[in-house]
Amino acid sequence: MSETTFKGIGASPGIVIGRAYLLDRRKVVVAGKQIQDVDVKNEVARFRKALEASKAQIEDIRKRFTKDLGRSHRYILDTHVLLLEDRMLVDGTVKRIRERQVNAEGALRETVDAIVRKFDAIADEYLRERKHDVEQVGERVLRNLVGRKQESLADIREEAIIIAHDLAPTDTLVMRKDKVLGFATDAGSRTSHTAILARSLGIPAAVGLDKITAAVKTGDVVILDGIHGMVLVDPDEETFLDYLKKQRSFKYFEQELVKLRDLPAETLDGHRVHLQGNIELPEEVTTVADHGGAGIGLYRTEFLFLNKPDLPTEEQHYQAYRHVVERAAPHTVVIRTLDVGGDKIGLPGNFEKEPNPVLGLRAIRFCLKRRDIFRPQLRGILRASAHGTIKILFPMISGLSELRDARSMMDEVKAELRAEGVPFDDQMQVGVMIEVPSAALIADLLAREVDYFSVGTNDLIQYTLAIDRGNEHVAYMYEPLEPAVLRLLQRVSHAAHEAKIGLAMCGEMAGDPLYAAILMGLGFQFLSMNVASIPWVKKVVRSVRMHDAIELADLVMQQPTADLARRTAEAFMHERFPDLVAEL
């Protein structure tokens, strides 16, 4: 036996080690037989009976598990029941039986395949993934037709990691949560139901592993890492021990999470720091509160433009933002306007490929050029501001005129809305991202014309040090504690405090516990990060005194190299907070 590693997509975080249970979800092999005229009625009746049996099974699951069902679960079951009544599926199959004179199994398989092909042509990833619902419903009916037992995860007796080609929501619903350690599937993406459900059930999962079912047998020892989407089959001793350690620290993290969630992010001497979450999809909004964050410090809105044949309408902007702002209440949501171009998603419309896109028509530059695309977004954000507290954030601002241009466009949109009698928050705060060195250098000028700054270190480091943030060859130079970067941060902080405006950071630097005290010492009041980092940073915030943080920041600022700055930070943390460092 030798260790084999499968790399897929991390669908639900956590690490589990255990025995595999291979769930038989092989497709039912269908013999599509020709039938006689006289058999048509009989085949249609068989098909309808199998439909009814399938519906009864799903209803049964719904009844048995009804008290455990969250809204998303209920919605999935409803979708499956609706599919069993869907005209394309039902009438399509019946028509094939009648017209082509094939048996029910053959007709159903052909119909399902035809529907799936239609889904495959859909550009939108989320909608395209819904084809799995059709396949799963089709498989259930087929099993009922051929009389094959529906193997159920409710019957599992021993603790196990479930390995399957794909899991239907009905599988995940009935599974005994006390027995299922995690699951790993060949199919699936981050937005497949399996992934969504795994996250909401808190069960570690990796999906999109391609051929894992071919490599694993029931009883094999496997390690499932749902954080990185990895599965290791028959791990050797070293890997095993390594993952035991990782598992322990992750469990610790989870326990801490529970403890810290409802506690304020406040220093020992009573200074409040606002810890917020960065999100990209509207449905992520609830995970921020689950991790103990207070509001959204960066809502990247590019997803509205992803994989769509058409540009989003004002209404789609409005609905997405309203969804988030209502769920985040009473907390604030910082909505960043479109940041296309660069290393991100391509420019919508017919723009020529740029020779150097990272220095090209990116973010606000693009929006000010394509006002027809920018305007609906501004209108959507403003309209959503009537439903909660929104702050708008302009990305990639490099000078005052750009900011003024964007603001005057916003004023125009406000005037339009006012004239139309459409409500919006006239006091909505306006901020700029500080992620281009020129903006950091003129922070004092910008500060007079905005309500807050949000520093995007991902880009600020890239542009300050002239290193491509996505290039692995220069990744070793990507260093937040470079004196040049720290001086810019200090400068920005100084300008914000002079002008008495808010100071936030939403780049990845904000989510690293090692930097938390430094950033607090530099005067950052808002730190926004990926949700998983919130508990760690909260732990630091709650363990320090503000004057310690200021002392640390001063010390770090005096270092001539990043290496020394890092060592200073580490030594300081070791000395002052040995327990904390050991835990971290």
Ligand code: PEP
């Ligand atoms: C940043 O640049 O730090 C930032 C938060 O924006 P993005 O990562 O979306 O470019």
Ligand code: MG
């Ligand atoms: Mg950026």
